Amino acid sequence: MRKGIWDCRFQIPDFGLQSQICNPQSAILRGVRLAPNGPVQDVCLREGRLEEVRPICNLQSAIRNIEGDGHLLLPGMIDPHVHLRSPGMEAAEDWDSGTRAAARGGVTALFDMPNTRPATTTPARLEEKRALAGVSRVDWGLYLGATSGNPEAIASAGNIAAVKVYMGSSTGDLLVDDEEPLERVFRAAAAAGVPVALHAEDEGIIRARMAALRGDEDATIHGWVRPPEAAAAAVRRALALGERTGAALYFCHVSTEAELALLREAKRAGRAVVVEATPHHLFLDEEDVRRLGNYGKVNPPLRSQRDCAALWEAIRDGTVDVIGTDHAPHAREAKERPYPEAPSGMPGLETALPLLLTAVLEGRLGFERMVDLTSGSAARCFGVESAGWVLADLSTEHSLEPGEIQSRCGWSPFVGRRLRGWPVKVWVRGALVFDGGRFGKAGTGREVCFRREG
Ligand code: NCD
Ligand code: ZN
Ligand code: ZN
Ligand code: ZN
Numbered sequence: 001m002r003k004g005i006w007d008c009r010f011q012i013p014d015f016g017l018q019s020q021i022c023n024p025q026s027a028i029l030r031g032v033r034l035a036p037n038g039p040v041q042d043v044c045l046r047e048g049r050l051e052e053v054r055p056i057c058n059l060q061s062a063i064r065n066i067e068g069d070g071h072l073l074l075p076g077m078i079d080p081h082v083h084l085r086s087p088g089m090e091a092a093e094d095w096d097s098g099t100r101a102a103a104r105g106g107v108t109a110l111f112d113m114p115n116t117r118p119a120t121t122t123p124a125r126l127e128e129k130r131a132l133a134g135v136s137r138v139d140w141g142l143y144l145g146a147t148s149g150n151p152e153a154i155a156s157a158g159n160i161a162a163v164k165v166y167m168g169s170s171t172g173d174l175l176v177d178d179e180e181p182l183e184r185v186f187r188a189a190a191a192a193g194v195p196v197a198l199h200a201e202d203e204g205i206i207r208a209r210m211a212a213l214r215g216d217e218d219a220t221i222h223g224w225v226r227p228p229e230a231a232a233a234a235v236r237r238a239l240a241l242g243e244r245t246g247a248a249l250y251f252c253h254v255s256t257e258a259e260l261a262l263l264r265e266a267k268r269a270g271r272a273v274v275v276e277a278t279p280h281h282l283f284l285d286e287e288d289v290r291r292l293g294n295y296g297k298v299n300p301p302l303r304s305q306r307d308c309a310a311l312w313e314a315i316r317d318g319t320v321d322v323i324g325t326d327h328a329p330h331a332r333e334a335k336e337r338p339y340p341e342a343p344s345g346m347p348g349l350e351t352a353l354p355l356l357l358t359a360v361l362e363g364r365l366g367f368e369r370m371v372d373l374t375s376g377s378a379a380r381c382f383g384v385e386s387a388g389w390v391l392a393d394l395s396t397e398h399s400l401e402p403g404e405i406q407s408r409c410g411w412s413p414f415v416g417r418r419l420r421g422w423p424v425k426v427w428v429r430g431a432l433v434f435d436g437g438r439f440g441k442a443g444t445g446r447e448v449c450f451r452r453e454g
Contacts, residue, residue, distance in 0.1 A: 031069060032072070082113065083171070104406050106390035109428075126158070144164065202231075322378050326348060330345055
C-alpha cells in the first residue's frame with residue numbers, strides 16, 4: 001500500500017487490539033482506488049485512519065463493508081479560509097447550512113474567519129462562536145480578528161488558526177492599516193507564537209480609486225478599483241513587518257503575478273511564509289465578470305489571464321502552498337444591488353474538489369500535488385491532523401444546478417460547469433457525514449487542535 005501522502009503513522013499490531021480494530025468506527029471499503037489510475041483495492045478505515053485490510057478486519061467487520069464502486073478515495077479537504085457568517089449574517093449562511101455545503105464538497109475541516117457581526121476579536125467572542133459551531137458537521141477551527149487595540153486578546157486567545165488582519169477593507173468592519181497598530185498586531189502574534197493571516201490589499205490605493213468613481217459603473221470596474229498594485233504594495237509591506245517582528249505569515253487569496261514574484265523571493269530567502277490561492281482565481285478570470293456581474297465581484301478581484309496563468313505556474317512550482325476556498329456567500333438580494341453597494345465574495349465549499357479533480361483528470365495538475373494543496377500542506381502549516389476521507393466519482397460528469405446547492409446563498413459562479421470528481425461519500429473521523437445526497441447528523445464536527453512548536 002502506498003505511503004507518503006497518506007497519514008499512516010498509526011500502526012496497529014496484528015494481534016491484541018481486536019476490539020479496537022473492529023469497533024463501530026471502522027469500515028472496510030471494497031474496491032476503491034487511491035490514485036486516479038491506481039489499481040482497485042480494499043482498504044480499512046479505522047477512526048479516520050487508512051490501513052491495509054488485514055485478515056482480522058475481514059473476519060470481524062462484515063457489518064461495515066462499504067462498496068467503493070471503483071471510486072477514488074482521497075483525504076478530505078482542510079479549508080483554511082471560510083466565512084460561515086454566523087453570528088450576525090445568517091441570511092447568507094450559518095454553521096448548519098455552511099457545514100452541509102462543506103460535507104457535500106468533501107471539505108472535512110474548515111477554519112472560520114472573524115468578519116462576522118459582531119467580529120470575533122476577543123476571547124469572549126471566540127467562546128460565543130464556539131457555541132454556534134456546536135452544530136458543525138465537519139471539524140472546525142476559528143480565527144481571531146485583529147483590531148488596532150486588541151493585542152491582549154491575541155496574547156490570551158488560546159486555540160486559534162491565526163490572527164486575521166485586514167490591511168484593506170473587505171466585507172465587515174475589520175481593518176488595521178496604520179503602521180503602528182499593524183506592528184503591534186504582528187509583535188503580539190509573534191510573541192503568542194501564532195501566525196498572522198493577511199488580507200493584503202492596500203487601503204490607500206483602493207480608497208483613491210473608489211473616490212474617482214462616478215457611481216454608475218458595473219462590476220467590470222472592480223479590477224481597476226482594487227488593482228494588482230494594491231495587492232503587491234500590501235504584500236511588500238507585510239513582508240517588511242514580518243521581517244521586523246518575526247511573525248509567521250499566511251497570505252490569503254494571492255492572485256497576481258506581482259505578489260507571487262515577491263513571495264517566491266521571500267520563500268527563497270527562507271522566510272516563514274505560507275501562500276494560499278483560491279479556486280475562483282484559478283478557474284475564473286476578469287472575462288467572467290462580464291457574464292457574472294456582481295456575482296463575480298470578489299476581493300481581491302478576478303484577474304487577467306496572465307495573472308491566472310502565473311497562479312497556475314506557482315501552483316506547480318510550489319510557491320503556492322495551500323488552496324483555501326475563501327467561501328464567502330452573500331444573499332442574492334445583496335448581490336442584485338447596484339455595483340457600488342453589492343458585497344464582495346462568492347461561495348466555494350461545494351465546488352473546490354470537483355474543480356481540482358477535473359483539472360487533475362485533464363492533466364493540468366498532478367494528483368499527489370493536488371492532495372498536498374488541499375490537505376497535507378494545511379495540516380502541516382497549521383499543525384492539525386487530517387482525519388477526513390472522501391470517496392469521489394471520477395467517471396460521472398455532472399454540472400452543478402442551483403437546486404442542489406447546500407449553501408444558504410443558493411448560487412455559485414460555477415453553475416453549469418461540467419465537472420467530474422463529485423464526492424459520493426464523506427467521512428469525518430470515521431463518521432459518515434455525507435452519503436450520496438443524505439447528510440449525517442449535525443454536531444459530528446469537533447474543534448481541531450492547533451499544535452505549534454515552541
Ligand atoms: C470576503 C467576505 O465576504 O467575507 N469577501 C471577499 O470578497 N473575499 C472577505 C474577504 O476574504 O476579503
Ligand atoms: Zn483494519
Ligand atoms: Zn480577504
Ligand atoms: Zn475571505
